[in-house]
Structures are given as structure tokens and as C-alpha cells.
């Protein structure tokens with residue numbers, strides 16, 4: 018698999034390590050009312066779809082940036098690559114404190 | 117029909133006209149007491165024990181493809197009882213005891229071969245960890261012997277003992293472990309279940325559940341609606357997809373694991389060898405091919421095929437352990453979809469939906485578990501209580517903090 022790194026261009030997937038579902042960017046609020054339940058679901062439960070999956074890859078043998086890769090788990094086709102930083106900034110939770 | 121040597125001779129003399137199909141080809145009925153989703157080893161074993169040991173009646177196994185087409189026909193056939201943790205080892209020992217009597221039980225040649233499994237160690241720390249695991253195994257009624265380098269050398273003189281980085285210092289030998297002809301095991305259970313009245317329905321994919329007031333009433337399938345008193349899902353790599361149809365999210369990711377077989381060789385490797393310094397394991401099939409594998413590819417996948425970097429990694433590990441492997445030609449490779457759980461251990465449990473049961477999360481080690489998983493799920497279906505060896509396999513164990521993490525990797529499925 019080739020991952021088209023937004024800064025470095027196409028790189029072999031073996032330069033990366035894989036973490037999992039990009040939802041891991043959305044850490045629950047530890048002060049929230051259902052924090053225990055929310056952290057259980059966040060840490061342990063997965064959608065695990067057959068089809069499009071947004072997932073976190075770390076460019077360990079490269080520039081050490083985190084990427085969000087959109088990939089089809091049925092065919093391994095990669096449909097999009099973004100900097101995880103940008104994705105996290107765009108996520109609602111971070112809107113207020115982006116500065 | 118009972119199989120025997122006498123029968124083979126008789127059929128040979130009469131033109132092989134007397135053989136009958138292993139199981140009936142039946143159309144689904146409108147209603148069953150128990151519907152089991154998935155005609156892999158686990159689903160079929162469940163049906164068999166439920167009918168035979170627990171007096172279950174009106175049981176169906178629904179398989180979307182054909183019997184033996186899933187992981188049960190794709191694995192590297194290793195069976196062993198060499199786990200360490202309390203939640204696991206009594207279960208795997210139970211499974212090993214069932215394997216030991218399986219062929220007589222099923223009147224079927226599953227080629228159960230207790231040829232021994234040798235886990236190699238390469239450092240003093242690893243030796244100590246193996247010693248501890250061996251003791252845990254013995255405490256649970258299994259067998260383990262710690263060998264030093266000479267002990268290993270007398271069994272497998274061709275290994276790379278003096279590797280500068282990872283010299284072989286010895287191994288943990290589990291003599292009762294070995295291999296089983298994987299698809300014969302599926303066919304044997306299918307035949308046994310059928311003879312106890314179980315309907316095995318192939319080409320029948322479950323596409324939805326009918327659930328009312330928190331209770332499951334039946335399943336929608338590509339061959340129509342089928343009502344059921346109880347439904348059990350045993351679909352390995354498809355677990356999240358199927359349980360998703362019932363609105364459940366699971367502590368599971370699906371990953372692809374590859375396996376490889378070489379050209380046929382004369383008898384070379386008499387047991388199973390695993391490398392302690394890389395992920396590589398190898399045995400030799402009765403046809404002569406070396407059967408080997410290593411790590412999962414490491415990213416979510418439902419593709420049933422992997423990529424080249426892992427092929428390279430497995431082969432490199434293999435050649436560094438067995439240099440002679442460099443002269444052997446690779447014949448085939450393939451992949452299967454693993455239901456990797458968050459702690460590397462499985463689930464056999466009720467779900468929050470009344471009448472719906474779940475068996476899954478077997479990772480890359482569910483083949484050896486087949487007899488016990490079938491028995492324990494049947495026990496749960498029949499009595500609504502977990503079997504004594506499967507009490508730890510609960511779906512809520514991450515909530516209660518009772519993980520069973522043999523490798524100590526945490527909630528990272530691709531590292532288990």
C-alpha cells in the first residue's frame with residue numbers, strides 16, 4: 018500500500034505504524050458526567066466497518082507526523098490522506114481553543 | 117454410515133458405490149429452537165454438542181458460503197494448551213482433552229497429530245518467562261518441559277543456533293500439542309451434527325435480526341425469515357458486521373492474517389517450531405509442504421488477502437531461524453480475517469439482547485479452541501450459565517477491569 022503523505026508525497030505503508038480508528042482523536046471529556054462510560058466506549062469499542070474506514074497512521078520511519086488515512090477495508094484502496102493535526106483542529110471539540 | 121477400515125476395503129471391492137454425502141442438504145424451516153450463525157468449526161461444534169450432550173432439538177446452522185470456507189479452512193492447524201493466565205489455560209486444556217478423543221467421538225479421521233510444539237527462547241529473560249508459563253500449564257493439567265540448547269539440538273540440528281544476535285538457548289516443549297487436519301475437523305463436526313438431526317443450511321447469509329422488546333425473535337436471511345428461540349453468532353472475522361446488525365458495537369477489530377505453504381519436501385520438521393525472536397512458526401504437513409506464518413498485517417481488513425511487506429517479514433524470520441529454508445520454493449499464500457479482541461482473548465457470552473449469544477474474538481488462535489468453544493457455547497445456550505472453564509470470557513470484562521491479556525499489550529488489537 019502507498020500512502021500519499023500530504024507533505025512528502027507517496028510513501029510505502031511499511032514506513033508507518035498503525036494505531037486504529039481515527040475516532041481515537043476524539044478523547045472524551047474526563048470531567049463529563051458519563052466519563053467512565055464514555056472512556057470505556059472510547060478505549061474498547063470499535064465500529065470496525067467493512068468498507069470505508071478513517072484511521073490513524075504514524076510516519077515512524079519518516080517525518081513522525083500522524084496522518085488520518087481513509088481506506089477501504091474490503092479492497093485496501095486508499096481514498097484520502099490528511100494531516101491528523103488538521104483533522105483534530107477541525108473537529109468541533111477543538112473549535113474554541115484552536116489558538 | 118459408520119466409517120472403518122473394513123468399510124474402505126468393502127467399498128473398494130464394490131466400486132465405491134456405497135458412500136453417502138456427509139450431511140443432508142436441507143431447506144430452512146420457518147422456525148427453530150436454536151439458530152447458530154456461521155458454519156465454521158465453532159458453529160458446527162456448538163450444534164454438535166448442543167444436540168448430543170445437552171439434548172438440544174430443532175437446531176440449525178446458517179452459513180453464508182459453504183462449510184469450511186472461512187477461517188477453519190484457512191488456518192495453520194496448530195492445536196496447543198500452552199497459555200498462562202487462569203482465565204485461559206483451563207479452557208484450552210479442556211479443548212486439548214476433547215481433541216484427544218475427537219476422532220473416536222466423531223468416527224472421523226481428523227488427523228489429530230500430537231507431534232509436539234517447541235517454543236524457542238533466546239535470552240535468559242525469555243527462559244524465565246517460559247519456565248513460569250510451563251509451570252502454569254502443569255498446574256492446569258497440561259504438560260511442559262524446559263529444554264536447553266542441547267535438548268533442542270538433538271531434535272532439530274538444522275536450526276541457526278549460533279546467530280550472533282539471537283542465539284538459541286533452549287525451548288519450552290509442549291508434547292501434547294500438534295496439528296489437526298483443519299477442514300476434516302469441520303466436515304467431521306458437520307457430519308456428526310447432521311446425524312443428530314441438526315439442519316446445516318449453506319448459502320444462507322444472515323442479513324438482519326428481528327428484535328422486539330429487547331428479545332430476539334429470529335433472523336432475516338437471504339433465504340427468508342427464520343424464527344428462533346435463541347440465536348448464537350459464531351462468525352469469526354465477521355463478528356462486528358453481524359452483531360452490528362443487532363445494534364451492538366464490539367471490542368473487536370478485524371485484521372488479516374496470512375499463511376504460507378512450500379513445495380512438498382521429504383520429512384524434515386517433525387513437530388511445530390516457533391521462533392522466539394521474531395514472529396514465525398512452522399510445521400510440515402503430511403503431504404510434505406512446510407506450513408508457516410507470522411504476524412498479522414496490522415491494519416483493519418476484510419480483504420482475505422494481505423500485502424507483501426508481511427510476506428517478506430515472515431520469510432526473513434523463517435530464514436534467520438532455519439537457513440535451509442532459503443532453498444525452498446514457496447507454493448502458495450493466502451489470508452483470513454481475524455476477529456482481534458482488545459485483550460487478545462475471546463468471548464463466549466450472552467448479550468444485553470435477550471436470547472442472543474455471542475462467540476468471537478478468537479484472534480489467530482481459535483482453531484485449537486474449536487471443540488471447547490463449541491462445548492462451552494452449547495453449555496451456555498442450554499443452561500444459560502457459562503461452562504466452568506469459560507467463566508472469564510465475558511463481553512463486559514473491559515468495563516469491570518477483568519481483562520485476560522496474555523501478552524500484556526493493552527487495548528491495541530494489532531499487537532496481540
Ligand SMILES: Cc1cc2nc3c(=O)[nH]c(=O)nc-3n(C[C@H](O)[C@H](O)[C@H](O)COP(=O)(O)OP(=O)(O)OC[C@H]3O[C@@H](n4cnc5c(N)ncnc54)[C@H](O)[C@@H]3O)c2cc1C
Pocket residue numbers: 153154155156157158159178179180181182184185186187188189190191192193194195320321322323350351352353354358373374375409450451452453454478479480481482483484485
Ligand atoms: C492464516 C490463519 C492461520 C491460523 N492459524 C491458527 C492456528 O495455527 N491455530 C489456531 O488455533 N487458530 C488459527 N487460526 C485462527 C482460527 O482459524 C480461527 O480462530 C477459527 O477458525 C475461527 O472459528 P471458525 O472456525 O468458526 O471460523 P470460520 O471458519 O471463519 O467460520 C465463520 C463462518 O461464519 C460465516 N458467516 C459470516 N458472516 C455470516 C452471515 N452474515 N451469515 C451466515 N454466515 C456467516 C462465514 O462464511 C464462515 O464460514 C488461524 C487463522 C488464519 C486465517
